[in-house]
Amino acid sequence: xxxxxxxxxxxxxxxxxxxxxxxxxxxxxxxxxxxxxxxxxxxxxxxxxxxxxxxxxxxxxxxxxxxxxxxxxxxxxxxxxxxxxxxxxxxxxxxxxxxxxxxxxxxxxxxxxxxxxxxxxxxxxxxxxxxxxxxxxxxxxxxxxxxxxxxxxxxxxxxxxxxxxxxxxxxxxxxxxxxxxxxxxxxxxxxxxxxxxxxxxxxxxxxxxxxxxxxxxxxxxxxxxxxxxxxxxxxxxxxxxxxxxxxxxxxxxxxxxxxxxxxxxxxxxxxxxxxxxxxxxxxxxxxxxxxxxxxxxxxxxxxxxxxxxxxxxxxxxxxxxxxxx
Amino acid sequence: xxxxxxxxxxxxxxxxxxxxxxxxxxxxxxxxxxxxxxxxxxxxxxxxxxxxxxxxxxxxxxxxxxxxxxxxxxxxxxxxxxxxxxxxxxxxxxxxxxxxxxxxxxxxxxxxxxxxxxxxxxxxxxxxxxxxxxxxxxxxxxxxxxxxxxxxxxxxxxxxxxxxxxxxxxxxxxxxxxxxxxxxxxxxxxxxxxxxxxxxxxxxxxxxxxxxxxxxxxxxxxxxxxxxxxxxxxxxxxxxxxxxxxxxxxxxxxxxxxxxxxxxxxxxxxxxxxxxxxxxxxxxxxxxxxxxxxxxxxxxxxxxxxxxxxxxxxxxxxxxxx
Ligand SMILES: Nc1ncnc2c1ncn2[C@@H]1O[C@H](COP(=O)(O)OP(=O)(O)O)[C@@H](O)[C@H]1O
Ligand SMILES: [Mg+2]
Numbered sequence: 001x002x003x004x005x006x007x008x009x010x011x012x013x014x015x016x017x018x019x020x021x022x023x024x025x026x027x028x029x030x031x032x033x034x035x036x037x038x039x040x041x042x043x044x045x046x047x048x049x050x051x052x053x054x055x056x057x058x059x060x061x062x063x064x065x066x067x068x069x070x071x072x073x074x075x076x077x078x079x080x081x082x083x084x085x086x087x088x089x090x091x092x093x094x095x096x097x098x099x100x101x102x103x104x105x106x107x108x109x110x111x112x113x114x115x116x117x118x119x120x121x122x123x124x125x126x127x128x129x130x131x132x133x134x135x136x137x138x139x140x141x142x143x144x145x146x147x148x149x150x151x152x153x154x155x156x157x158x159x160x161x162x163x164x165x166x167x168x169x170x171x172x173x174x175x176x177x178x179x180x181x182x183x184x185x186x187x188x189x190x191x192x193x194x195x196x197x198x199x200x201x202x203x204x205x206x207x208x209x210x211x212x213x214x215x216x217x218x219x220x221x222x223x224x225x226x227x228x229x230x231x232x233x234x235x236x237x238x239x240x241x242x243x244x245x246x247x248x249x250x251x252x253x254x255x256x257x258x259x260x261x262x263x264x265x266x267x268x269x270x271x272x273x274x275x276x277x278x279x280x281x282x283x284x285x286x287x288x289x290x291x292x293x294x295x296x297x298x299x300x301x302x303x304x305x306x307x308x309x310x311x312x313x314x315x316x317x318x319x320x321x322x323x324x325x
Numbered sequence: 326x327x328x329x330x331x332x333x334x335x336x337x338x339x340x341x342x343x344x345x346x347x348x349x350x351x352x353x354x355x356x357x358x359x360x361x362x363x364x365x366x367x368x369x370x371x372x373x374x375x376x377x378x379x380x381x382x383x384x385x386x387x388x389x390x391x392x393x394x395x396x397x398x399x400x401x402x403x404x405x406x407x408x409x410x411x412x413x414x415x416x417x418x419x420x421x422x423x424x425x426x427x428x429x430x431x432x433x434x435x436x437x438x439x440x441x442x443x444x445x446x447x448x449x450x451x452x453x454x455x456x457x458x459x460x461x462x463x464x465x466x467x468x469x470x471x472x473x474x475x476x477x478x479x480x481x482x483x484x485x486x487x488x489x490x491x492x493x494x495x496x497x498x499x500x501x502x503x504x505x506x507x508x509x510x511x512x513x514x515x516x517x518x519x520x521x522x523x524x525x526x527x528x529x530x531x532x533x534x535x536x537x538x539x540x541x542x543x544x545x546x547x548x549x550x551x552x553x554x555x556x557x558x559x560x561x562x563x564x565x566x567x568x569x570x571x572x573x574x575x576x577x578x579x580x581x582x583x584x585x586x587x588x589x590x591x592x593x594x595x596x597x598x599x600x601x602x603x604x605x606x607x608x609x610x611x612x613x614x615x616x617x618x619x620x621x622x623x624x625x626x627x628x629x630x631x632x633x634x635x636x637x638x639x640x641x642x643x644x645x646x647x
Contacts, residue, residue, distance in 0.1 A: 058547055086552075090548030102539065105541040106541070107637060120548065120549050153639070156638075
């Protein structure tokens, strides 16, 4: 197998809060294949956004620890100096945010914001060429009357259109890695379906890898090649999406699948009893043990590592072979 | 589509402006009818004979019924006639015209200095949050804001004009020579500007910090836009909106409070004109000067509102502030 585009090793992110140290990521290891779409799922608060922000090194200011490795084509992003990281952003890694209503600057036109991103990649273009490229990109993401829209301000566009603009911005950067953090969560169902369709189309033209974060398993199943399930700052299971969904090996994935039907809009999976772990607690046992129907005494001895159970399939459960063969 | 929206917005703003000025005129008219004290007695002194007082009242038109006086008042104003000074007989408009430039220049100069100093300091404090410069600026700003400008004025006078004897003490230039007047402007301008620079610095700091935490700034950073561009292009424009509001408010306040500085520095000005008019119950002067002041403040606010809509496209559409 070719070397993965992204290889994350033992990524730990802590934040200092007034109540103590919060453990946002508790040692995450993950590979993202070239040109593949990786779906990341998990309840709200499981660390999905933190993982994406860490890959951009755009973490909140109260972060007290960032350790491990994030290798992008061999280059360790964690070790980069801030100026070197700035050069990566918007060129090799780009991000689409959850809320298109606030992600664009209200005082500048769509065209100007797109062109500023374009200039990162191709400085010194003639104005007319810049406009032409921006217009073409808006057309690519399915915005009607792209030339007119270049002069529009964000508030003049609907939520779905703004998210298309964000996608255009990301494509403008032609990144090797595109991070999409719940890009459809803030949209209503019809628009969500259109955006998912757009992603589906784009994967044909887009050569980089995509990380698609969602709390919606159905959507991930439709769009992604690989799946990684997060819980409490830990990856509990990963593997090819069809295999994982057909035959989950971690009790949390199983529970997610069971309650997908009545998954409410807030992203909390209502039918798993109990709460997601508080990031302030220090893990002594398996992160899911308190809510796990299969928890045994030995599950309380420590967080199991993400183990390869069969080729391409990993789960962090010491009882996987017993309870979910 | 914008032209239409902007025109409608302008029209609605103009209507409000006219209404405010009209309201102010009504209140000024009420001033002569409602305020206790007999203007004839006050002006002519207690020894005035009843006949003299009668003549005076007739000359002022004070014996007419209210609606006639109201009509006269408005029709005179409508033709730009502000009446005459009851003591000297000089037309009020001429008196205002003579002193208005002093107040205007003082107001705009001091706010220009305040903005020129306060805005960059605020940006600096925001981009160097927690540094000793930030804390020092916070302390100094708050101290300057807390001090009334006439107190600052007296200290400035003591230090620079009396102890150090660097600058002329009082008054406006009699020769009208530019350099002389410039030197005489320094202390009054500083007295007003210091407090307002503090305001602008505090406001810019907090509004910059707020804007820098907005998701769209995060977007700009996520796309590797250089930090300088993020700060001075993407954030600054957003952060300026409250500063413009403060500027509009500040111009009104400085105009209104000009009297303190004008009295302390013995400068001519519209504030002093009103002050002296009130102390001698010289109603036409007070009415005329206050009306000019109101019109000025309203126009400034109109200009501020228009500049918002130039900066913030969302206002152009809604026709109202956020
Ligand atoms: N800067 C921070 N300081 C403290 N806690 C944080 C911070 N950012 C996120 N968290 C907490 O970390 C957990 C994971 O957050 P996040 O990565 O946003 O999860 P997700 O995107 O999966 O909903 C949540 O419990 C959240 O409250
Ligand atoms: Mg999130």
